[in-house]
Amino acid sequence: MSNILLIDKTPSSYRIKEIAHKLNIGIYEASNYMQALNKANSLIETLDLVIIDVLLEKDNGFELIETLKKEHPFLPIIILTSLNTKKSFVRGIKLGVSDYILKPFDDETLINRLKKNMSHKNHIKTPERKIDFNSYLETELLKSSKGNYPLSIGLFTFYNNISGLEENLEEYYKAQNIIYKKFEKLFFETDFFTPYGSKYFLVVLPFCKFENVKIVKQKIIEYGSSLLKELGMNSYAISTSFVTTPNDGTKKNHLIDKLTNQLNSNTTNKTNN
Numbered sequence: 001m002s003n004i005l006l007i008d009k010t011p012s013s014y015r016i017k018e019i020a021h022k023l024n025i026g027i028y029e030a031s032n033y034m035q036a037l038n039k040a041n042s043l044i045e046t047l048d049l050v051i052i053d054v055l056l057e058k059d060n061g062f063e064l065i066e067t068l069k070k071e072h073p074f075l076p077i078i079i080l081t082s083l084n085t086k087k088s089f090v091r092g093i094k095l096g097v098s099d100y101i102l103k104p105f106d107d108e109t110l111i112n113r114l115k116k117n118m119s120h121k122n123h124i125k126t127p128e129r130k131i132d133f134n135s136y137l138e139t140e141l142l143k144s145s146k147g148n149y150p151l152s153i154g155l156f157t158f159y160n161n162i163s164g165l166e167e168n169l170e171e172y173y174k175a176q177n178i179i180y181k182k183f184e185k186l187f188f189e190t191d192f193f194t195p196y197g198s199k200y201f202l203v204v205l206p207f208c209k210f211e212n213v214k215i216v217k218q219k220i221i222e223y224g225s226s227l228l229k230e231l232g233m234n235s236y237a238i239s240t241s242f243v244t245t246p247n248d249g250t251k252k253n254h255l256i257d258k259l260t261n262q263l264n265s266n267t268t269n270k271t272n273n
Contacts, residue, residue, distance in 0.1 A: 001026050002118050005043065007036045007052040007064070008080065012103055016051060019110055033059035040068055040075070048118045050077045054088065065095050073135050076117040080105070089197060090260045094253055096134020100197040112177055133202065136192060137252055140204055144245055152208035155259050156220055156240040157200045158228060159267050175231055182227055186219065210244040217242060239266045
């Protein structure tokens with residue numbers, strides 16, 4: 001049986017436990033920093049995933065994630081929270097969490113994310129490549145530096161292009177699953193491509209030069225715009241952001257900051273125009 005450590009004392013925890021039960025997944029629970037750390041350490045041999053709401057009552061959820069990642073770098077962690085800020089999203093990427101899901105969430109979305117991030121046990125199907133993004137990116141940056149070749153990192157999103165129109169998270173979730181499957185075919189086996197959060201996608205392209213990024217961006221925008229029309233999401237648009245080593249730097253945190261700031265600026269400007 002696959003097992004999850006759940007660190008969430010909000011009403012959402014009951015839905016998570018119901019979903020886990022239907023998938024034949026065991027649930028262990030913790031309510032604070034020390035309890036969560038002790039359980040993770042004692043259960044690590046049988047633990048497949050951690051789900052955490054970073055809005056803990058007394059403790060800092062991000063500090064807990066940082067500690068867990070230091071001690072168990074390949075243990076997948078999903079943030080499931082109502083904290084919807086750019087700062088928290090970026091911090092999640094830097095800490096190497098596998099996913100960032102916003103509350104309220106729909107059951108299908110959580111089921112898909114569980115399947116994506118857990119080991120293949122008891123019919124829980126995951127992608128062939130189970131990769132911790134944080135460790136993967138550190139390794140790829142080191143390889144590109146030693147091999148003296150460029151590495152491009154991209155972040156793109158689909159967003160409501162009409163100013164003042166309320167966002168529909170359920171619509172985002174459903175569209176993201178479809179868009180991910182379609183976009184996956186655009187990239188090579190050597191590339192890394194994954195959905196992140198409710199409406200973002202991360203891509204890492206080894207050997208992609210700075211001058212080639214413009215071509216990749218154009219392909220993403222054209223293909224993405226076509227998909228949005230097919231899905232009837234006519235008020236939505238695609239926005240992209242890319243950084244390339246060594247032109248934009250070589251340090252992971254600096255690159256991620258530049259990437260997210262650039263994307264946030266792009267979407268804000270386009271929405272306001």
